[in-house]
Amino acid sequence: MSDAPLRRTPLDAEHEALGARLVPFAGWRMPLHYPDGIVREHHAVRRHAGLFDVSHMGELWVRGPDAVEVVDRVVTNDIRRLADGRARYTVACNERGTILDDLIVYRVAADELLIVCNASNREKMAGVVRAAASGRSAEVDDATERTGLLALQGPHAFDVLAKAGAPSELVSMPSFSIRRALLAGVDVWIARTGYTGEDGVEIVCPWESTVAVWRALLAAGAVPVGLGARDTLRLEARLALYGNEIDETTTPWEAGLGWVVKLDKGEFTGREALAQARRRPLERTLVGFEMTGRGIARHGYQILDEDGAVVGVVTSGGPAPSLDRNIGLGYVPPRLSDIGTALRIDVRGKPVDAVVVRTPFYVRPREPAAP
Amino acid sequence: MKDIPDGLAYTKEHEWARREGDLVRVGITAYAVEQLGDVTLVDLPARGRHVRAGERFGDVESVKTVSELYAPCSGEVVEVNERLAAHPEIVNASPWDEGWMIVIRPTDVTELAALMDAAAYRAYLASLDH
Numbered sequence: 001m002s003d004a005p006l007r008r009t010p011l012d013a014e015h016e017a018l019g020a021r022l023v024p025f026a027g028w029r030m031p032l033h034y035p036d037g038i039v040r041e042h043h044a045v046r047r048h049a050g051l052f053d054v055s056h057m058g059e060l061w062v063r064g065p066d067a068v069e070v071v072d073r074v075v076t077n078d079i080r081r082l083a084d085g086r087a088r089y090t091v092a093c094n095e096r097g098t099i100l101d102d103l104i105v106y107r108v109a110a111d112e113l114l115i116v117c118n119a120s121n122r123e124k125m126a127g128v129v130r131a132a133a134s135g136r137s138a139e140v141d142d143a144t145e146r147t148g149l150l151a152l153q154g155p156h157a158f159d160v161l162a163k164a165g166a167p168s169e170l171v172s173m174p175s176f177s178i179r180r181a182l183l184a185g186v187d188v189w190i191a192r193t194g195y196t197g198e199d200g201v202e203i204v205c206p207w208e209s210t211v212a213v214w215r216a217l218l219a220a221g222a223v224p225v226g227l228g229a230r231d232t233l234r235l236e237a238r239l240a241l242y243g244n245e246i247d248e249t250t251t252p253w254e255a256g257l258g259w260v261v262k263l264d265k266g267e268f269t270g271r272e273a274l275a276q277a278r279r280r281p282l283e284r285t286l287v288g289f290e291m292t293g294r295g296i297a298r299h300g301y302q303i304l305d306e307d308g309a310v311v312g313v314v315t316s317g318g319p320a321p322s323l324d325r326n327i328g329l330g331y332v333p334p335r336l337s338d339i340g341t342a343l344r345i346d347v348r349g350k351p352v353d354a355v356v357v358r359t360p361f362y363v364r365p366r367e368p369a370a371p
Numbered sequence: 372m373k374d375i376p377d378g379l380a381y382t383k384e385h386e387w388a389r390r391e392g393d394l395v396r397v398g399i400t401a402y403a404v405e406q407l408g409d410v411t412l413v414d415l416p417a418r419g420r421h422v423r424a425g426e427r428f429g430d431v432e433s434v435k436t437v438s439e440l441y442a443p444c445s446g447e448v449v450e451v452n453e454r455l456a457a458h459p460e461i462v463n464a465s466p467w468d469e470g471w472m473i474v475i476r477p478t479d480v481t482e483l484a485a486l487m488d489a490a491a492y493r494a495y496l497a498s499l500d501h
Contacts (some may be wrong), residue, residue, distance in 0.1 A: 022409075037463075038434040039409040228408070228435055296432050297413055319411040319434055326412075348430070348437070
């Protein structure tokens with residue numbers, strides 16, 4: 001870790017005034033939780049609407065006639081077939097077919113794409129996209145330090161938006177779409193995407209207007225939620241976290257992300273290695289498990305089989321507030337990946353019983369049919 | 372910072388110890404609870420176990436972290452707060468009182484004299500804030 005001073009989001013003073021516990025995260029000073037605490041914030045998102053400051057995440061704009069081609073060569077999913085105003089979840093791989101980052105690509109227009117990437121991978125991804133753009137007609141603009149990013153998530157997210165004065169037709173936005181809108185007098189990009197397993201939006205704001213949007217959404221009833229609950233929410237929804245489930249040692253096949261790899265879409269970085277890996281049996285695969293014994297699995301704990309032999313490692317683990325259980329994700333050999341397989345987790349020297357379960361652990365209830 | 376009650380002994384790991392006749396009741400301080408956040412699991416020893424001063428006797432887990440519990444004095448564990456198994460959140464709600472963890476019958480109560488008193492613990496907390 002470097003000793004460089006932490007970057008502060010445009011909402012730093014807001015978090016402090018709200019009494020947030022601020023912690024270093026990927027080089028930024030970020031709210032872990034507010035005085036309500038992680039569990040209440042978690043429930044606020046599942047039951048109402050939570051507001052997250054995720055301005056640490058990277059925003060890379062790719063503009064120019066070759067913008068689509070440049071991005072398509074970097075990522076594994078098919079960007080060429082993305083319509084204007086639509087978004088896609090994907091990963092970017094290196095030549096070895098392991099994961100550089102997971103990201104969402106938004107196609108704003110045929111010659112303008114927005115990539116939202118992990119804060120920890122921002123410089124790396126900016127470099128990768130710039131390299132792909134060199135010699136082509138596209139420019140890459142890393143706008144992270146000029147851009148605020150908010151996530152408004154939960155069953156009442158659109159009620160909050162309406163109350164904050166957003167255009168009423170936003171509620172009919174399709175999932176994974178993006179459009180421009182006026183919110184609290186600010187010209188923003190609103191995308192129907194998120195990282196919680198709930199309905200909701202992410203809002204891309206100019207840096208200096210982020211406070212106005214944040215305050216308007218809180219005044220409209222959203223509950224501020226920190227990164228602690230963001231992690232419990234995404235784990236329940238089995239969304240991968242870079243650095244935990246995925247990194248430069250894992251392939252999308254192992255991580256259960258094969259659905260974002262389109263081997264037949266045309267040339268892209270890592271395609272050859274991914275095609276080869278596809279033909280070999282997996283050595284390990286990511287599974288969800290639930291603790292049946294008393295104990296909490298944590299990132300890095302060893303997974304044991306019934307005989308006590310080490311067979312894998314926990315990538316994420318912790319309490320699941322919506323399920324009132326302790327859950328986790330981890331890599332095991334495929335022979336131990338069937339639902340119902342008994343495992344043990346080495347919890348600081350004590351083997352605690354666990355069982356492989358179906359994921360996502362949490363699926364949000366279906367919304368009532370539209371009137 | 373929450374009030375630090377007088378009359379208790381404090382460890383550097385943020386346990387408190389309260390003399391109750393021949394016995395010593397043990398819990399964790401409001402500062403520890405604040406650092407942990409929502410407590411989700413408390414792992415305590417069985418009654419009858421002997422612990423040594425400074426030895427780990429259990430764990431407290433919150434949503435994000437695990438924290439070890441250290442015995443403030445040596446002796447036999449004569450009581451365990453069984454309510455915490457089903458309701459660990461009591462530790463958050465009442466760290467000084469209902470959220471106590473174990474009661475020890477000490478072999479040598481003078482061990483408590485080596486710990487901090489309330490004033491020393493307050494100063495210790497102030498030093499941690501830097």
